[in-house]
Amino acid sequence: MKPRVLALCGGVGGAKLALGLTHVVPAEALAILVNTGDDFEHLGLHISPDVDTVTYTLGGISNAAQGWGIEGESWAFMDQLRRLGGEDWFQLGDRDLALHVERTRRLRAGESLTAVTADVSARLGVAARILPMSDDPIRTEVDTDEGLLPFQRYFVGRRAEPAMRAIHYRGAETAIPNETAMAALSDPALEAVILCPSNPWLSIAPLLAMPDLRAALAATTAPVVAVAPIVAGQAIKGPTAKLMREMGLAVSADTVAHYYHGLIDGYMLDTADAELGETIEAQGIAVNIGPTVMTDLPSRITLAERAIRFAGTLPNSRDAPCPGH
Ligand code: FO1
Numbered sequence: 001m002k003p004r005v006l007a008l009c010g011g012v013g014g015a016k017l018a019l020g021l022t023h024v025v026p027a028e029a030l031a032i033l034v035n036t037g038d039d040f041e042h043l044g045l046h047i048s049p050d051v052d053t054v055t056y057t058l059g060g061i062s063n064a065a066q067g068w069g070i071e072g073e074s075w076a077f078m079d080q081l082r083r084l085g086g087e088d089w090f091q092l093g094d095r096d097l098a099l100h101v102e103r104t105r106r107l108r109a110g111e112s113l114t115a116v117t118a119d120v121s122a123r124l125g126v127a128a129r130i131l132p133m134s135d136d137p138i139r140t141e142v143d144t145d146e147g148l149l150p151f152q153r154y155f156v157g158r159r160a161e162p163a164m165r166a167i168h169y170r171g172a173e174t175a176i177p178n179e180t181a182m183a184a185l186s187d188p189a190l191e192a193v194i195l196c197p198s199n200p201w202l203s204i205a206p207l208l209a210m211p212d213l214r215a216a217l218a219a220t221t222a223p224v225v226a227v228a229p230i231v232a233g234q235a236i237k238g239p240t241a242k243l244m245r246e247m248g249l250a251v252s253a254d255t256v257a258h259y260y261h262g263l264i265d266g267y268m269l270d271t272a273d274a275e276l277g278e279t280i281e282a283q284g285i286a287v288n289i290g291p292t293v294m295t296d297l298p299s300r301i302t303l304a305e306r307a308i309r310f311a312g313t314l315p316n317s318r319d320a321p322c323p324g325h
Pocket residue numbers: 010011012038048049050052053067068069089090091092096152155156
């Protein structure tokens with residue numbers, strides 16, 4: 001069945017709303033397009049952190065407090081690796097390691113990341129479709145005052161401390177976007193596209209860096225709704241606010257709305273930012289104001305319900321000339 005709702009997301013923040021959506025949209029009607037720009041080869045293994053975070057979260061086995069990896073993990077592999085002088089800057093739990101080993105074997109045997117992800121997520125009890133954004137390699141690299149860093153070296157290795165100068169999405173220009181997502185975006189029956197509250201520049205931008213996907217998003221007849229990842233000038237988690245400061249951008253929810261301008265019909269603002277509503281509406285983007293901070297499963301489900309309901313009230317107004325321009 002073609003998806004009726006398509007969610008675009010990265011890791012932790014996105015996975016929370018994706019989980020909420022699985023309680024609101026029937027599994028066979030929901031597809032989640034996930035960032036693979038964080039993927040990398042490590043210890044000879046192909047690791048897909050955002051795909052795995054979404055898979056574990058929807059499979060109900062994620063370490064919610066940590067935001068990544070599996071709950072109740074054991075660390076015998078890492079302990080022994082350290083004793084052997086192996087690279088221990090990136091923590092791989094024993095159960096998580098099994099996925100990286102098996103996925104790497106299957107990729108080397110010629111299977112696509114999409115096919116492996118579909119099988120793995122089904123085996124872990126996930127009914128919704130988890131779609132890697134492309135089977136072609138896209139690698140986020142962060143140009144910093146310490147030089148050019150592959151994403152995980154920046155994010156985990158250096159704890160996102162170096163000052164960011166620029167972000168590159170290597171390979172995005174030529175990567176072929178996931179075909180299920182592309183078909184959904186051109187399907188008149190698609191009811192909503194939800195941009196989850198992941199880091200726009202690190203987790204959503206790699207998706208938008210694929211020209212065909214960006215064009216399909218801009219052209220879709222479905223209403224596109226983004227959920228603000230910034231509340232009252234703060235990022236919920238991760239380096240979003242720091243990156244915005246390093247880009248000389250105001251750390252505010254309306255900065256993100258502007259970044260998505262031309263791609264979104266609606267924007268969900270937290271009540272703390274209600275006063276920003278008017279400036280965002282002046283950009284031709286409808287605004288929905290209410291709690292957007294997800295602290296537990298009920299709040300994720302409520303936000304997902306509101307996002308779908310809000311999308312249902314929106315015409316696809318992107319074609320209309322923006323008032324005031
Ligand atoms: N994040 C960390 O801060 N430290 C880690 O050691 C770490 C290991 C790890 C292993 C598997 C995985 O799927 C994710 C992991 N992450 C770790 C999180 C990961 O770097 C981020 O979730 C994404 O790349 C950014 O969204």
